[in-house]
Amino acid sequence: xxxxxxxxxxxxxxxxxxxxxxxxxxxxxxxxxxxxxxxxxxxxxxxxxxxxxxxxxxxxxxxxxxxxxxxxxxxxxxxxxxxxxxxxxxxxxxxxxxxxxxxxxxxxxxxxxxxxxxxxxxxxxxxxxxxxxxxxxxxxxxxxxxxxxxxxxxxxxxxxxxxxxxxxxxxxxxxxxxxxxxxxxxxxxxxxxxxxxxxxxxxxxxxxxxxxxxxxxxxxxxxxxxxxxxxxxxxxxxxxxxxxxxxxxxxxxxxxxxxxxxxxxxxxxxxxxxxxxxxxxxxxxxxxxxxxxxxxxxxxxxxxxxxxxxxxxxxxxxxxxxxxxxxxxxxxxxxxxx
Amino acid sequence: xxxxxxxxxxxxxxxxxxxxxxxxxxxxxxxxxxxxxxxxxxxxxxxxxxxxxxxxxxxxxxxxxxxxxxxxxxxxxxxxxxxxxxxxxxxxxxxxxxxxxxxxxxxxxxxxxxxxxxxxxxxxxxxxxxxxxxxxxxxxxxxxxxxxxxxxxxxxxxxxxxxxxxxxxxxxxxxxxxxxxxxxxxxxxxxxxxxxxxxxxxxxxxxxxxxxxxxxxxxxxxxxxxxxxxxxxxxxxxxxxxxxxxxxxxxxxxxxxxxxxxxxxxxxxxxxxxxxxxxxxxxxxxxxxxxxxxxxxxxxxxxxxxxxxxxxxxxxxxxxxxxxxxxxxxxxxxxxxx
Numbered sequence: 001x002x003x004x005x006x007x008x009x010x011x012x013x014x015x016x017x018x019x020x021x022x023x024x025x026x027x028x029x030x031x032x033x034x035x036x037x038x039x040x041x042x043x044x045x046x047x048x049x050x051x052x053x054x055x056x057x058x059x060x061x062x063x064x065x066x067x068x069x070x071x072x073x074x075x076x077x078x079x080x081x082x083x084x085x086x087x088x089x090x091x092x093x094x095x096x097x098x099x100x101x102x103x104x105x106x107x108x109x110x111x112x113x114x115x116x117x118x119x120x121x122x123x124x125x126x127x128x129x130x131x132x133x134x135x136x137x138x139x140x141x142x143x144x145x146x147x148x149x150x151x152x153x154x155x156x157x158x159x160x161x162x163x164x165x166x167x168x169x170x171x172x173x174x175x176x177x178x179x180x181x182x183x184x185x186x187x188x189x190x191x192x193x194x195x196x197x198x199x200x201x202x203x204x205x206x207x208x209x210x211x212x213x214x215x216x217x218x219x220x221x222x223x224x225x226x227x228x229x230x231x232x233x234x235x236x237x238x239x240x241x242x243x244x245x246x247x248x249x250x251x252x253x254x255x256x257x258x259x260x261x262x263x264x265x266x267x268x269x270x271x272x273x274x275x276x277x278x279x280x281x282x283x284x285x286x287x288x289x290x291x292x293x294x295x296x297x298x299x300x301x302x303x304x305x306x307x308x309x310x311x312x313x314x315x316x317x318x319x320x321x322x323x324x325x326x327x328x329x330x331x332x333x334x335x336x337x338x
Numbered sequence: 339x340x341x342x343x344x345x346x347x348x349x350x351x352x353x354x355x356x357x358x359x360x361x362x363x364x365x366x367x368x369x370x371x372x373x374x375x376x377x378x379x380x381x382x383x384x385x386x387x388x389x390x391x392x393x394x395x396x397x398x399x400x401x402x403x404x405x406x407x408x409x410x411x412x413x414x415x416x417x418x419x420x421x422x423x424x425x426x427x428x429x430x431x432x433x434x435x436x437x438x439x440x441x442x443x444x445x446x447x448x449x450x451x452x453x454x455x456x457x458x459x460x461x462x463x464x465x466x467x468x469x470x471x472x473x474x475x476x477x478x479x480x481x482x483x484x485x486x487x488x489x490x491x492x493x494x495x496x497x498x499x500x501x502x503x504x505x506x507x508x509x510x511x512x513x514x515x516x517x518x519x520x521x522x523x524x525x526x527x528x529x530x531x532x533x534x535x536x537x538x539x540x541x542x543x544x545x546x547x548x549x550x551x552x553x554x555x556x557x558x559x560x561x562x563x564x565x566x567x568x569x570x571x572x573x574x575x576x577x578x579x580x581x582x583x584x585x586x587x588x589x590x591x592x593x594x595x596x597x598x599x600x601x602x603x604x605x606x607x608x609x610x611x612x613x614x615x616x617x618x619x620x621x622x623x624x625x626x627x628x629x630x631x632x633x634x635x636x637x638x639x640x641x642x643x644x645x646x647x648x649x650x651x652x653x654x655x656x657x658x659x660x661x662x663x664x665x666x667x668x669x670x671x672x673x674x675x676x
Contacts, residue, residue, distance in 0.1 A: 045441045062432075062454065070421075071617065076414040083408075083435050094400075095433035097421050103383045116400065116454065224621045253621050260623045261674075279409065283562045283595045285623035336599075 003046040012040035023090075059118045062092050063306060066108040066122045068100035072222060072250060073278040074295075075123070078144075081299035082121065089307045091118075100125030100222075109135050119306045140309035142302050146195050152318045154305040156298055163291045163325045164199025167245050167273045170289070170327055172207045174334070176243035176271055179204060180215040182230040182255060183222070183247025196275065200245055214239055219251060227251025231258040242270060243333075249274035249281045249290055256286065256332070272332040287330035297323035341384040350378035361428075400430050401644060402455045404446045406438035406463045410560060410588060411616040412633075413461070416482075419637035420459065427645045429456075438463030438560075447473050457644045478647035480640050484533050490656045492643040494636055501629045501663045502537025505583050505611045508627070508665055510545045512672070514581035514609055517542060518553040520568040520593060521560070521585025534613065538583055552577055557589060565589025569596040580608060581671075587612035587619045587628055594624065594670070610670040625668035635661035 005023070009016045014037060021029050022037040029037075040046075065082050067075045083093045094117060098104040105127040108120060119140035124147050132151035135141075143155045171179050181200045197216070204211035214237075217230035227246055231254065234241060246252035252274030256266060264270050266286050274281060277292030301321045308316070343361070347354045352375060359367050360375040367375075378384075403420050405413045421431045432455060436442040443465040446458060457478035462485050470489035473479070481493045509517050519538045535554070542549035552575075555568035565584055569592065572579060584590035590612030594604060602608050604624050612619060615630030639659045646654070 045445075060454065070414045070418045071411070073409070073411060073414070076408045076411070079433075080408045080435065093433070095417075095431070097418065107383075116398065224617060228621075253618075256623065257621045279562060280591075280618050283566075283591050285594065285598045 003044045005046075007044055008037065008040045008046045011044055012037045059310065060116055061090065062094050062117050063303075064094045064096050064108065064117045064120045066096035066098050066105070066120060068098050068123060068125045069222065070095075070097055072248075073280055074248065074250075074276040077278065078123075078295050078299060081295050082303060085296075085299045085303040089303060091303070091307070098122075098125070102126035102128070102131070106131050109141060110137055118310055121302045121306060140306050140314070142305045142309075144298065144302055148195075154302075154309070154319045154321070156302045156305070156321045156323065158293045158298070158323050158325045160195035161199040161202065163275070163293070163327075164196040164245070165203040166325075166327045167275070167289075167291050168200050168203035169207075170329065170333065171243040171245065171271055171273060172203070172209060174243075174267075174271060177209060178215065178239070178241045179209060179243040179245060180217065180234055180239060180241035181245050181247075182217040182219065182227060182234060183251045184216050184218045185220075196245075196247055215241065219247070222248055222250060224250045224254035224257070227254030228258045229254075231255035235262065243272070244270060245273045245275075247275060249276040249278045249288060252288055252290070252332075253280065253284065256284065256288070267331070267333050267335055274332075277326075277328055282330070286332050286336075289330045289333040290328050292326045292328045294323045294325060341382045343384075345382055346375065346378045346384045349382055350375045397456045397648065398454055399428065400432050400455050401641075402432045402434050402446065402458045404434035404436050404443070404458060404460045406436050406461060407560065408433075408435055410586075411618055412586065412588075412614040415616065416461075416633050416637060419633050420641060423634075423637045423641040427641060429641070429645070436460075436463070440464035440466070440469070444469050447479060448475055456648055459640045459644060478644050478652070480643045480647075482636065482640055486533075492640075492647070492657045492659070494640045494643065494659045494661065496631045496636070496661050496663045498533035499537040499540065501613070501631070501665075502534040502583070503541040504663075504665045505613070505627075505629050506538050506541035507545075508667065508671065509581040509583065509609055509611060510541070510547060512581075512605075512609060515547060516553065516577070516579045517547060517581040517583060518555065518572055518577060518579035519583050519585075520555040520557065520565060520572060521589045522554050522556045523558075534583075534585055553579065557585070560586055560588060562588050562592035562595070565592030566596045567592075569593035573600065581610070582608060583611045583613075585613060587614040587616045587626060590626055590628070590670075591618065591622065594622065594626070605669070605671050605673050612670075615664075615666055620668070624670050624674075627668045627671040628666050630664045630666045632661045632663060 005016050005019050009019045019037050022034050063086060065079060069075050079095060086093050096108055105124050108122060121142045123144040129149050129151055132149055141153050143153050146157055146160045168179060181197055184197050201211045217234040219226035219230045244255055246255055252272055256272060259266055259270055266272055274288050274290040277290045281288030281290050301323060343354050343357050347357045357375055360372050401424060403417060407413050417433060424431050434446055443462050459480045461482040467487050467489055470487055479491050481491050484495055484498045506517060519535055522535050539549045555572040557564035557568045565588060582593055584593055590610055594610060597604055597608055604610055612626050612628040615628045619626030619628050639661060
């Protein structure tokens with residue numbers, strides 16, 4: 001260790017004051033100068049004394065990221081992106097695991113660790129609007145994901161309805177006529193899948209294709225086993241789909257396994273689209289067509305919202321930020337060598 | 339919220355003192371009593387006032403877990419197990435991401451955040467023994483993983499040589515004769531794969547099978563793309579393997595993709611074994627035979643070692659703990675319906 005501000009200034013060929021301005025995130029530094037200083041920082045492995053700097057401002061320099069599942073690669077990839085985005089603001093990320101349970105989600109929003117964390121980014125599953133309205137902790141909170149809340153917090157979420165419609169439109173465009181949806185939650189009241197399910201229904205209606213409940217298979221979770229179960233249910237009750245849109249990639253991968261073991265060919269007999277664009281989907285024996293949310297943008301915008309509330313505008317009106325998405329077409333809809 | 343010690347005692351039908359003893363981890367409580375109290379705690383969602391309790395003892399109640407890759411499901415699954423194990427000792431886990439870079443690994447071992455964390459569990463990739471010997475920070479440190487160090491720290495690691503030998507023995511037992519190894523690191527000096535590579539070589543020698551360098555393919559990383567690259571290299575140089583043992587499951591999955599696209603059948607033409615037992619390997623079109631380290635035991639023993647140094651025996655001699663492993667046989671070596 002032992003790299004100082006002075007070492008960085010010498011390496012970059014700039015004044016110590018300039019390095020200090022960059023390190024402290026002041027705005028009146030040109031992008032070129034910022035890049036030059038950052039390169040010297042990276043090369044030397046300089047680490048500013050965050051503790052002292054944050055503590056001077058009454059902060060710890062730590063933000064919490066509370067996720068429902070670490071075992072789901074989507075959240076692992078998102079966590080990596082949040083850690084990178086936070087580091088750019090000199091924040092360290094404390095990772096919290098809620099298992100998607102309402103009790104634990106309430107616990108993290110109640111700030112039981114405000115002595116340690118400056119703010120929270122939460123991707124809720126079971127949390128309800130009244131839980132948020134009952135929150136007494138005043139530290140900044142940013143919400144991620146497709147649950148809708150009527151509560152005054154920044155919310156980063158892609159347009160799930162439009163994303164689902166793009167997936168279904170692609171399947172209809174390849175001539176599919178019986179396009180099923182797997183992964184709807186069995187408890188309709190708390191339906192995290194409802195936006196994607198709604199997009200599925202709206203697009204099929206617009207195409208004049210069947211969209212009844214006989215083409216919807218519910219699941220009790222978000223994993224591979226849940227997708228396998230939903231796919232098996234759909235086949236067992238004679239739904240005869242020629243395409244499946246799954247709530248997420250893990251469920252699609254579970255469904256693919258069931259289709260394979262039952263002798264159905266993908267995509268010849270049944271085409272398949274997932275959601276999340278996890279790396280696993282790029283490496284299967286049959287690669288997976290999927291909706292790809294812009295994870296880096298989601299992470300960057302969540303951290304930006306939180307840091308703005310921590311540093312500049314704690315009382316700004318809550319924002320709804322909509323990062324983009326793409327449909328990534330692979331073998332599970334178009335076959336090999338398309 | 340608002341669940342008290344008294345509520346837990348009533349639910350469990352025991353005294354408040356007994357609940358307090360369980361919550362504080364005292365030893366003189368029978369396992370049955372502990373289970374009964376824990377059940378009431380879980381049902382009611384009771385959360386002890388950790389902050390106050392830890393702070394009274396001069397601790398923060400937070401331990402750091404520093405991992406090289408969050409995007410590798412093995413580490414995501416391991417992180418989940420460490421979070422669970424730590425919660426049983428009332429510790430929260432702060433997750434750190436080193437990207438397997440020596441600079442970041444040195445940084446976390448230097449305790450730049452000792453104001454926040456009580457101790458560190460580190461899975462190093464590039465860290466060297468002198469880096470550990472130069473450590474000035476005195477907070478407890480526990481090492482995970484297959485790098486060998488001549489330094490006075492607790493180290494939790496499965497027997498990688500024996501595990502690799504079990505994989506190769508299985509392949510030889512199914513009649514394979516040209517068993518390749520993919521995923522050796524190209525820089526031999528810092529060879530994290532060397533124990534698994536050594537196991538591969540020793541077992542092949544014991545079986546009287548070829549084990550020359552022509553059957554070893556190096557990789558520059560630990561991901562699917564690295565495995566795909568190594569597999570392609572092996573085939574391109576005419577090594578003609580009838581089996582492949584990969585450094586980890588991700589590399590095996592990358593290799594499987596290359597074998598499939600080149601028209602080679604798994605396991606008929608080439609059998610394949612991975613290492614880690616990540617869930618992904620159970621759901622491919624061809625499920626993956628793999629070495630399964632006991633992740634829960636690894637997590638539990640790492641946390642136990644750290645907590646013992648934090649609470650009871652800071653100066654005990656360093657321990658080497660060897661959790662177990664299994665070989666899980668699936669379709670990539672025995673075919674469907676074995």
